[in-house]
Amino acid sequence: GQQVMQIPQYQHVQEGEDFTTYCNSSTTLSNIQWYKQRPGGHPVFLIQLVKSGEVKKQKRLTFQFGEAKKNSSLHITATQTTDVGTYFCAGRRSGNTGKLIFGQGTTLQVKP
Amino acid sequence: GAVVSQHPSWVICKSGTSVKIECRSLDFQATTMFWYRQFPKQSLMLMATSNEGSKATYEQGVEKDKFLINHASLTLSTLTVTSAHPEDSSFYICSAPPQGAPPQGYTFGSGTRLTVV
Numbered sequence: 001g002q003q004v005m006q007i008p009q010y011q012h013v014q015e016g017e018d019f020t021t022y023c024n025s026s027t028t029l030s031n032i033q034w035y036k037q038r039p040g041g042h043p044v045f046l047i048q049l050v051k052s053g054e055v056k057k058q059k060r061l062t063f064q065f066g067e068a069k070k071n072s073s074l075h076i077t078a079t080q081t082t083d084v085g086t087y088f089c090a091g092r093r094s095g096n097t098g099k100l101i102f103g104q105g106t107t108l109q110v111k112p
Numbered sequence: 113g114a115v116v117s118q119h120p121s122w123v124i125c126k127s128g129t130s131v132k133i134e135c136r137s138l139d140f141q142a143t144t145m146f147w148y149r150q151f152p153k154q155s156l157m158l159m160a161t162s163n164e165g166s167k168a169t170y171e172q173g174v175e176k177d178k179f180l181i182n183h184a185s186l187t188l189s190t191l192t193v194t195s196a197h198p199e200d201s202s203f204y205i206c207s208a209p210p211q212g213a214p215p216q217g218y219t220f221g222s223g224t225r226l227t228v229v
Contacts, residue, residue, distance in 0.1 A: 045217025098209050102156045
């Protein structure tokens with residue numbers, strides 16, 4: 001079945017350092033979404049990428065969708081303690097009935 | 113924006129009992145609701161998709177008779193964990209597909225932390 005792999009599983013950074021998480025799908029995706037889950041909380045939608053090669057920015061966050069629509073990345077510039085949480089990518093396959101397949105998530109810890 | 117209300121937030125039950133979890137779409141109608149399970153420090157695993165007016169569709173490996181899903185109306189979907197066992201202890205969370213135009217992200221309920229003792 002469809003798999004979405006995400007690395008790294010954990011990342012500890014010093015506040016102010018950059019952070020990147022990578023997502024790779026075994027199949028072509030119609031779109032990819034990114035979510036953030038704080039400890040004890042539920043996933044909160046960050047962004048959706050649809051077009052091949054698309055790049056979107058949200059303040060210090062930069063999201064990319066690969067040309068083949070099989071991989072994606074999230075880059076955070078100059079991390080802050082408020083960035084702590086687990087970041088999930090979630091892929092939706094072309095023709096799929098709407099199911100999202102989540103990556104394993106990357107848990108970010110930021111040392112002040 | 114779209115809001116999904118999930119109750120209860122947490123529940124502790126004895127082995128062998130059943131627990132019902134409700135998800136309500138507060139300001140929109142959801143013909144579909146997705147149910148996920150998340151074990152500690154792990155990803156969200158899709159269990160099933162509930163569809164208003166028809167049977168739920170379950171993912172491979174998910175026991176239909178153990179995890180009863182009912183989509184009673186356009187605003188209510190329920191998951192009942194029957195004859196719960198300690199291994200069923202987990203974080204259960206529902207999600208509604210994107211609403212509005214252009215469609216954005218899925219809206220998640222706040223989750224239910226189930227502990228079976």
